[in-house]
Amino acid sequence: MLNPLAQELNNALSGSIAEPLFSELGKRIFFPNGIIAQSGEAKKLGKTANGTIGMTVIDGHPVTLEAIKKYAPELTDAELVAYAPTAGNMELREIWKEKLIQKNPSLKTKNFSLPVLVPGLTAGISYIADLFLGQNDALLAADPSWDNYALICETRRGASFHQFTLFADGKFNIDGFEKAVKKEAETGFVRVLLNFPQNPSGYSPTKDEAEKICQILKAEAEKGVKILAISDDAYFGLNYEQDINPESLFAKTADLHKNILAVKIDGPTKEDFVWGFRSGFLTFANPEMTEDQYNALIKKLMGIIRSSVSCASTPGQSILVKAIKDPVLEEQKLNFKKILEERYRIVRDFIDSHSCSKLEPLPFNSGYFMSFYVPSKKACELRVKLLNEYGIGTVAIDEKTLRVAFSSIEKEKLLNVYETIYKVAEEL
Known part of the structure; x- marks a missing residue:
């Protein structure tokens, strides 16, 4: 029997593209009204005293050892050692959404969620697999692919990992991709993960190839097939040739069809050269999802985060807020x-x-x-x-x-x- 909070989120997402794509875990998961939620309320309303969070506090601030503080003198105690919100530093999330539009101008008029901060892009991929990939499902990706995809899909989630040959005649294998998508679509569902610039090949599609990829997905969506289109944008922006499609595929799939739930996995780890910060983002898009539905989907994601790592590290997020706002x-x-x-x-x-x-x-x-x-x-x-x-x-x-x-x-x-x-x- 489902937890009432899970059922409440499922009800909020009823009729959305997310509903039929959920794994069994995706259906069951919820963000509990426990310590984190109650601490959030107390942070706003607990003016007399806040006895909700397990931190040592003096004069309203978390204590910081001088042996720690001296290595990060520009961060406040809260920016350095306090727990971060489950979905990440709100200011950083809002800044990242603004940056997504700057880097992908076509997103300006499209309907997409506030990004959620996750502890690295690998975690982001794993969380999406938790939500949308069950033992009877399959994930489609390129051959060759980053080895972690198969580890997450097959070993961790017990799902099937299907691949299409990435190249043919020195170009992106459009025909092979189309055949693979059509094969997946026979089940009524397509869950596809495309990674550009691609690891391990270092390839990004041309403008024409990107358009054809989207046409293939849209053609199946128009037949009623439910599609999860995941864009792993770990190396986004590192393009070295003029004919490369300048925007993420997410910008194209965001409003491609009502039967497509687009997911963007990205972050500063590669884009801003801070690999060890382990800070990534998950962003959702669909032309018909409402703000309430996005919030419900994000709460499910927060349940996944809360039940695994609880929250991402605070110092990296604090530094990123300051760095991204720095004009240099x-x-x-x-x-x-x-x-x-x-x-x-x-x-x-x-x-x-x-x-x-x-x-x-x-x-x-x-x-x-x-x-x-x-x-x-x-x-x-x-x-x-x-x-x-x-x-x-x-x-x-x-x-x-x-x-x-x-x-x-x-x-x-x-x-x-x-x-x-x-x-x-x-x-x-």
Whole structure:
């Protein structure tokens, strides 16, 4: 029997696109009227005394050890050590929504939720899987894909992980994607996760490819198929070629059709070069969802957060609020992006002017990585030989895919690294 609070949220979401997509956990989950909710009320109304939260307070402020405080002198005690709200620092959430519109101007006229802060993008993907992926469901993603997708989908959620071949003839495999979507649609549902710039390939779709991807999804939605369209935008904005679609696919899927629930997973970890802050965001969009329905869906997400990590770390959120409002931030980010693009150009020039009979570079134009297809299916052997004999670290995504993160290799070393990769591959 469902908890009354869960039923209340389900009632609020009745008739929305979220309702048929929920997993059994998604149906059961709710945000309890417990310590966090009651503390929130007391924070507003408890003027005499607030005995709701487990913190040590003096003169109305949480205490902070000097050994901690001295390393973050510009943060107040609350900004440094107090618990953060379950859905994240409200000011940061509002700022991030404004930034989404700045980076994706077409969102300005579209109906989407306030972003919810989660402890990293991996957590965001995991929470979406909790809400919308059950044991009888399937998640569609590219081949190759980041290995964490399968771990979350298959191992953690017990669902099926289906893949389509990402490339054909040196381009995004539109035909393969369409066939895979149509196959999923036979069940009445499509749950698809697209990640651009893609990990591990480092590819982002062109404007034409992005349009065709959306046309394929819309065609199935018009037949009554319920679609969960997840955009993993971990590396958003790191584009190095002119023909790349400049906006997130989320901006296109946000109002594509009433039968599509669009989800954006993004955050400052890569965009703002703060990997260890573990701060990500989840944002929902659908042309017919109301504000009340968004709030109900967010409360379910808050229940997932509360029942796992309770809340994300406070200091990172506090620093991000200040940093994003700092006028020098964008200029500093641009400098780092130039460094990444310079490394990309070196790798691009090498790949375009060299060949290796044992390796096939996958298309790449953005992000942190590029990958090789290894026809011999000896990617693991190649990785080990490069590491043990030449001290070069790479990642074997699977037996046929070797990923190289040019983002973490200084430009002076890049040519030697790639020459060595080609040499060792030929030897194998």
